[in-house]
Amino acid sequence: MNQPEVGEVTRLLRAAGLDDDRALRDALPLVIDELHRLAARQRRRLDAGDTLQTTALVNEAWFKFCGGRLGPIQDRQHFFAVAARAMRQILVDQMRRRAARRIQDRESLEDAPPGELAEQIDADRLIAIDDALRRLERFQPRLAEVVNCLWFAGYTEKETAEILGVCDRTVRRDWLKAKAFLRKILEEGA
Amino acid sequence: MNERWKRLEELLDRALDLEGPERQAFLEALGASDPELAGELKRLLAATDEDSLLDRPWPELPPAALGERIGPWRLLGRIGEGGMGAVFLAERADGAYERRAALKLLRWENPAALRAFLLERRALARLEHPGIARMLDAGIDEQGRHYLVMEWIEGENLRAWCRRRPARLGERLHLFLEICEAVAHAHRNLVVHRDLKPSNVMVDREGHARLLDFGIAKLLEAEAEDSRTLAALTPEYAAPEQLRGEPISTRTDVYALGGVLFFLLTEESPLRTEDRSLATVVHEVCNAPPPRPSERAASAPARAPFPPERLRGDLDAIVVQAMAKRPEWRYPSVEALAEDVRRHLELRPVQARRPTAAYRTGRFLRRNRGPIALALMLLTAIAIGASAWLSEREARNEARLAALLEGERAQSMLDLLQILLREGEGSERALTDTVLERAREEVKAIFADRAGERARVLLALAAFHLLRNDFPRALAIVEGLAEEDAPLPPVTRAEIHCNAAQAAARLGDMERLQRHLADAERALHPIPEEAASRIRADCLFADSIRLRLLGRPEEAIERAREAVEQRRQVEGDRGLQVHLLLANLGTSYLGANRLKEAEEAYRQALAGLARNGQDRGAHGLNIRNNLAAVLLLKGEVQAAERGFAEVAELHRARLGANPALAAALANRARCLLILERLEEAEPLLREAIDIAERDLGPGSAETAQHRLHLAELLLTRGQREQASAEFALAEPVLAQRFQSPTHPVRARARLTALRLAHATGEKDILSDLLSLATDLEGSPASLAIAALAFREAALLAEQRAAEQDARAYAANALARMEAARGREHWESATALLLLARLSPAPDASLKSRLEQAEALLAHQLGEAHSSTQEARRLLARAQGE
16 A cells, blocks of 8 residues: 555645535545634734634635635645635735725724724735735745745744745745835835 | 846845845945945845834734633633633533533644644543543634633642541542542543643542543643743653653553652652752653652651651552653553552552562563554554544544544555554554453454454454564464454455464464465465465565574575565565565575675665665664674674664664663674673673563573673673672573573573683683583584684683694684684684684795784774784784794
């Protein structure tokens, strides 16, 4: 008997990438705990408050996977990286909608009560970071991935290194570079 | 755009590699050629140092407030703070569970550990025992907080209970027995507590003991490992292996129970931790002798609940044995500990006070740590339906696990077992024979109506027993299967007989071996040659052992080679089994004294194992040891010494003290003895004797052989009396174990006896030496000893100036040694040196042989060795003439 070259999760997830939703369903029990944890962390990072409960976030992210809409999955690690990005997008989109509604509700920010104002500013900065990150994704996808895993998803350096298949040192270096480039993008506002 | 970013990233990388003035110089150089680019790079570099929103720490987890919900639980009151986090009184918010519960909110998040814990939870939930507080729930809530929920126990913990109750020894010991019973129940279900201590023992309103936190301590340890700190553990009750990060077993709990008993007897923890650094405490746990309750009571009589004289004797001995430093010195099980306490209560003699009992425990399990134990655990877990008990190690095989739960049991189990076997080291739970036996019964019951599956599972079980060297049990299982008349496919039949043959071979039962081989052949007959290669390989393997035992080494080699070839057909050149069979081929060569080929086969086997990541496991160590032994036989003493040293180190690190370590140490000592490094050899031999005596008993052949070597060493060093004493211990055992007086071990002992008699001036041994040599003449395996006897005779004759006699004896010694060892061996070379020294006018052929001997000695024993030096002197003398 040969040791399988790829883990079972990986096999199922790969099959899922090829529009096989049944394989995806089979994989769910094997990844659900991790997804749940990921969702809880992202909510915390993005200060999501009550906007979207953890379970709902997991469900939405999962829904995105179905039908292969998130593209082919290479392996277990890749799956979680993609899941982290999907969750981030769901949460940030939610924030955008809220921000848009608030602006609609009020003529100008000056009318807002101070507490809400602070929240709004934080939300704006997070949205800006998300925008910058999307730009970074285009030019330096790996740097963006490091920010995604380390900052949004809350993986440790070690876990991030595993997810991206690089060494810890590279992750630390990439983090520095990503910070620099994000800063550049934010400043240039382009 | 894209190009420019790439360029910038490259430059940033290079700049980040540099520091201080070097980075400055780099930027200046860049600025000279492209000031705009340099400016951008500078800004990027500045941003790497700067604090930004991205450096904002993680928002704190929201603190838990009363009335708040955590998962389906509502918090009612705060009970306290434990090692893991806050503890709350809680109830089910949805009323699904009516009673109150204790909810622990974990302080940290360790998803991997929690995941493992969640897997294990089902096994924990099954721990139904009146003495164990039940685990009700565990999970992650909406906020991401990790929590555990346990049954709520009304009562007080052991500490408070002891303080409140008047001290009655009988009552406390009975309570202790209750605690033991609960722990034993958990062990029978393969759960180790890992953190037993008075604060984890509750005494309920009815005065019965209830244990908290079963299986939870694993989370603590995972955390401690992550943060590289031991702060999470309670060192007062932690066993040495826990503090050292070594494998945990049921005996870890035995140790902690010893501490709990100590507490019941003295109302103090066994270890005083106040005002002492963690390092000191750890050192004490690992090194200081176990504490005696009576001594503690004597040191503070005013505080002690019981006077020292009531604790002295039995109770001291029980605590000391339970808290022994090495797991194998402790009671083998909680039941054994409880039994001793019961014996004490009933005034019967306790086991702990019999000196040998402590030594006899556990070597069995110790030998069988690692993949086998893990696989067995799995087999058992499945057989008794506790598959959820598997943890993160098996997470890689998740789908198989899922399949197991759903019913394709036999096949999946076999797959998993094989994977686990290949995965090598790593089991942490000890398994007992009882558990195995139970597994066997369960397997029979589960597959009662499915003969084929039952046979396969039982064959897997038999294969385990073969691996752990329990040949009688393996044989019993497969012979039981062979006798069933259920219709089985011929391949399975063949496999059954083949396994039986292997077991019989290892037991040396020739009659059975031949019978099963014949039956296997018959079953294999209708199957096409290429279809059952695996089983054919196994049969050939058994046959090669048979031929080796029959003293037909060349045929054994033939079969062993065919076995390798057959197996290659199954798994190609890279498989594990091929290499184990290659090792068997090596042993067959060794049996035929074809050392070069044996060495080659072992080396190939080891390389193959290394490719499978198994070269440091039990098989790997075995092969390494054999390889070093071949080197020693070839005379490559220096290389052999390094080999044995490596084996000993690996053994020590991987498996701890065990008879194989003792053998490696003794073998290394033999090499060192030859290499004239006596100071290093002595402690090794003493340790080898200690281990062998403890694990195998003083009457074992191994212990006696190690002693014989020690006697030789002491004699070489001129410590005659000590040498005689060791020899006197070894000789009767050897005489009993090796009945034939011409067996090489006996022959060696007889020679040593004569040397001792000579050293003490007892008698003239010359004629005895000569008759010993004559006696050994007909035993090829003892020919080298005959040569050594002649050598001694030659030295004696030389002392007495009987030069002609001396020369004649030396010539005899040389001829026999060369016949025994071949010319390319240091022992032959030293025999030659003696003859050359005794020959006044060496001829040309002796000269050229001296030259060869000098090179050989320098290679095998080293430049500085006295024999090498003597060879040079003799050579110079011969050339001078």
